[in-house]
Amino acid sequence: MRILIVDDEDVLQDVLSSLLQKAGYETLAARTGREAMTLLEQEKVDLVLLDLMLPDARGLDLLKEIRSRDPEQVIVVITAFSSVEGAIEAMREGAFHYIPKPFKNDEVLLTVEKGLEQCQLAKENRELRAQLEQPFGFHNIIGRSRPMEQVFDLIRLAAPAKSNILVLGESGTGKELVAKAIHQHSRRADGPFITVNSGSMPPDLIESNLFGHVKGAFTGATSTKKGLFELAHKGSIFFDEIGNIPLDTQAKLLRVIQEKEFMRLGGVETLRADVRIIAATNAAIEDTVQRGNFREDLYYRLNVITIELPPLRERSEDIPLLVRHFLAFYAEENEKPVEEFSSEAMRLLLGYAWPGNVRELENVVERAVVLSQGSVVDLDLLPDSVREQGSIAVPSASLPNGGISLKEAISGYERQLIIKALQASGGVQKRAAELLSVKPTTLHEMMKRLNVSVDNIAIH
Ligand SMILES: Nc1ncnc2c1ncn2[C@@H]1O[C@H](COP(=O)(O)OP(=O)(O)OP(=O)(O)O)[C@@H](O)[C@H]1O
Ligand SMILES: [Mg+2]
Incomplete structure (x- = not known):
């Protein structure tokens, strides 16, 4: 725990710093208001011990300045016995406590200890609040x-x-x-x-x-x-x-x-x-x-x-969270009672490669909300690209009545996945090969066999 002592009298600086150091605290010294502000910019300080009588600034002004820079900074003021008004004013401005001069060592230590407890408590509260506000992410980054x-x-x-x-x-x-x-x-x-x-x-x-x-x-x-x-x-x-x-x-x-x-x-x-x-x-x-x-x-x-930052296609488990987040936002902004995506629509969102990543997903959700007329968003409100490619990830396992050529079905599936990978990689074959976990040479051979060329696929 680090304490900044702001006092222009050398004697008091010495007395206070040796007292606090003996009690196991680290101390910093400032003799003017300027010095104090500079130190606070540079160092993390847990508590400020502030003499209200300073040469270059009114202690109270300095107190206000510190508080406006960091409203949670714990400040204990030291004041001459005769100026009780100053102490009251300081408390009103957010000082944690005041110590009248001349002081007893125990009194200083006790007040400092209480002040630091308060600082610790405030910190824990802040962290708890942050956690509660953002259960699935950090700051406003969802994931x-x-x-x-x-x-x-x-x-x-x-x-x-x-x-x-x-x-x-x-x-x-x-x-x-x-x-x-x-x-x-x-x-x-x-x-x-x-x-x-x-x-x-x-x-x-x-x-x-x-x-x-x-x-x-x-x-x-x-x-x-x-x-x-x-x-x-x-x-x-x-x-x-x-x-x-x-x-x-x-x-x-x-x-x-x-x-x-x-x-x-x-x-x-x-x-x-x-x-x-x-x-x-x-x-x-x-x-x-x-x-x-x-x-x-x-x-x-x-x-x-x-x-x-990983591309969205490598963290599809974040897609439902992002959808919920953007859905709530755009439903409110457009005053629409839209609540969710149907499970079929969600399946397509999960299967799609999202070459434009979160921004593209955000746009798709906004569009769906604006066009929607009910509370559930279904397939018809998704853009063609998502509907066409999103369905590829999970092949339909049903067998058509007249039977099927397994070879042809698999080739068709391979072809679609290759196209999808090429689109996701902006046409870069080396990257597409990585997405499909094959060697670039293998991808090249497959593209030839399946008649896929980068020139005739739409790249976003
Ligand atoms: N994890 C996320 N959670 C919530 N929103 C996100 C997330 N990632 C991106 N977004 C949103 O997606 C949009 C694009 O994000 P951002 O502008 O930060 O991307 P970018 O990487 O800078 O893109 P570009 O390279 O095109 O500039 C923004 O509206 C942003 O709020
Ligand atoms: Mg950007």
Whole structure:
């Protein structure tokens, strides 16, 4: 347990810190309000012992500032006996307790101990509440499959760390959602979360957007403008589709990461960047690195921790949860009494390969809710793609009246599965082979035998 002592008198600092250290606590010392706030930004502090008489700030103002930064921070104030009003005011502003000066050692220890108990209790409550609110997921990321549990564990571990993080995953797997969850579970949660989508910026404006510019830096720069790095100060910056960043901007980005400094375009002042970078990409970034379109040194700087999001087809047990989640949301938004998908419709959703992952599933559910006229969504409200491919996973086992050619039926089934795998992999045969657990050469032979070609199948 760590206690921050805020007091400008050296004697009191010494007395209090040795008393608390002897009792087994770790202590930090601040002599001014500024110092206290800086320390609280940097360190996790369980309890603040605050003298209401400080040189640079009114103790009460500091108390308010600390509480507005973290409403659950436990604060015990120390006040001169003569200023009972100050103590009462402090309690009203959320101080846990007050200790009048001169104090007895036992009194300090007892109050601190109670305050820390309160801190512990508040923490447990918070965790319990979080668990109750989100039984099947983490934050607002739904999922309880093994691969998603692993993702949640990684977020929990990585979020409070200072390292940059790279989030990998196919389109629609929830990369942005994960980036936000990381920010919200980091110590920067109260700071800004800024998204940079370089793909949607004109290339010649990327750098001025990122680093800002001074008046007259280029034609059209009629006034000085802050860049996204400045706006993200003390927060996180999320680089969506990092692979799209032009090479010369990559060099500047590397410098920001290494030196933690940058300049506005045309400026002379060096600015500090206290920013955590979370980057995402759905392309095979390692290939981009090998082709020389992405700096290797930058890649390693960004990729300190990798969080890889599994495609939806590898965690179909999450599908019913996601469906329920989106169904409830869109039913309420559209004021429709839709309650569930029929079991037949659900079977198709489970069998479908979801090349667009969770985003595609969300769209399918929204569409069904909007079109639905009853409380149950049936097959007819699913898009053709889902109806056609979703049924493939479980072959019909009934035998037609006139009998069947087993060979032909199996070939037909093989053909459909291969098409489905090719669609799911965007036409990449190596990936499709992986999905089917066969060698690429085997897939190639089968495609020839079954007359399947990548050119004449619809790829999403
Ligand atoms: N596990 C999940 N739980 C709930 N909603 C999810 C989940 N994963 C994704 N979504 C939703 O799906 C949509 C797409 O998610 P997001 O934008 O985070 O994906 P992405 O990986 O960034 O996609 P892209 O690569 O196309 O940008 C969003 O509406 C998001 O809320
Ligand atoms: Mg995205």
